[in-house]
Amino acid sequence: MTTITQRLPAPVLALKNIVAFLWRTPTSAFGLLVLGTLILTALFAPLIATHDPYVQDLNNVLQPPGNGHLFGTDELGRDIFSRLVWGSRITLRIIFLVSIVVGPLGLLVGTTAGYIGGRFDTILMRITDIFLSFPSLILSLAFVAALGPSLNNAIIAIGLTAWPPIARLARAETLTFRKADYISAARLQGASAMRIIVKSIMPMCLPSVLIRLTLNMATVILTAAGLGFLGLGAQPPLPEWGAMIATGRRYMIDSWWLVTFPGLAILCVSLAFNLLGDGLRDALDPKQVNRK
């Protein structure tokens, strides 16, 4: 086995190690499994969905599960299962867009503030303090209200409110590295501050930021669902899970399936991200890296 693995390029090997580690613990294996299912569902949505998620059938309204509709139909006769399947694309899109905005932004703000220090640090950290002092849902509500309700604006609003904890984390990590000898060594080689931040400090902060980002995903999904529920996220015909719960709420007493299945989907995915984040923390812990 060792002879084969040594020939693999290092990043692939590292990824393989991490996945193998996650697979060994049941909780993170569950996370991995749910996430895998989510991605596959989103990729093959047209194949998996049994009905068109937008086609209404007013003769067939509020049907209970069964009868050709796995999870029943909603108030307009649309198939709930198909809507959930298509909704996974929206969820993934939110997660993906938010991560690529929040991760780099938080990392950049945190590492530069931590490395450069002084007044620059003070200014950046006070800005993050301002963002942190509002509950994130309220702040995203304010942003969406200002930008106008739509899925993209909801993503922007979530992105704007989710970076400060990551910046904080990256800064704290940076402060522990900036006095390290190997940073001095990089300076001695003549590297500029920006080069040190990008080449030496960012890779060191990456594991913890990645973990934090994964743990944040649950909050992001819930915020997105919350915004959808309040009618400020994805707009009606879109099969967004939070919005599905919001419209199903009125029929909740008689037709439980309208809110239960989207709710379970949200629960599963956010739980999966939390468990995966926990597993990643163990997998990327520098104290455990040497156990390979």
Add this chain to the structure above:
Amino acid sequence: MEKPILDVKNLSIRYPGAPSDAVRGVSFSLGCERLGIVGESGSGKSTVGRAILGLLPGVEIRADALRFQDMDLLTLTETEMLKVRGRRMSMILQDPKFSLNPIQRVGHQVAETYLRHFKCSKAEARAKVLEMLAAVKIRDPERVHDLYPHEISGGMGQRVMIAMMLLADPDLVIADEPTSALDVTVRLQVLNILDGLVRDRGIGLIMISHDLNLVRNFCDRVLIMYAGRVVEVLQAGAFDRARHPYTRGLLAAQPRIGGGRTPLAVLDRRPEWKEEPLA
């Protein structure tokens, strides 16, 4: 002696918030030679080294002159300093365990010096790095090039460090206790490599150490520091003629093979040494 590489006159350094100067009135000049700085811990020897390279942000540095070749280090901006560090002067740090970046491959770290200062392709830099790794007597440089710092031994790490700092062919190297983290058996080997490279390339070397014997055998001239001041300057061969009581105390506190079995002398520290002018 021809024009000195480094000229320091009356250098004083004060850390922010400290009640007194960490280094006071240090003067020396350095040609193409090996200068040792010895002293007990806290005597300011590393501080001098780091101040010369501008590695102490926020620290107050005063001097009548601090010249490196044709440059006045006191007035150089940080941007100008970036071109000096690594290219024209560099520093070998104490412990390779801490001074090599744990998540970068050895070769890439060493190549960084070259890529930073010369316009060249990655392949050229790699060739240069392999050549340099071979020069510091690393067997199988191809293999070591792709290892991580935790996969190599301390002695090898320090040789990598030397390779990293000498790659751009600087004119001055400050070695801050380059061997004190190493095993006694590897120590001499590393020193010989450093010595060979410094001689061959005509590099000025400042060797900071607390090991009197090492400095005595390795350097041409030795500064002895006590409490932030240079108390005595000696030619390496002239240690027997040391006049300052502190230097004599240091020498007397050394055990000797074949010496008497009586307890060694205890180092005497007198407050007036901090004040009296250099004889």
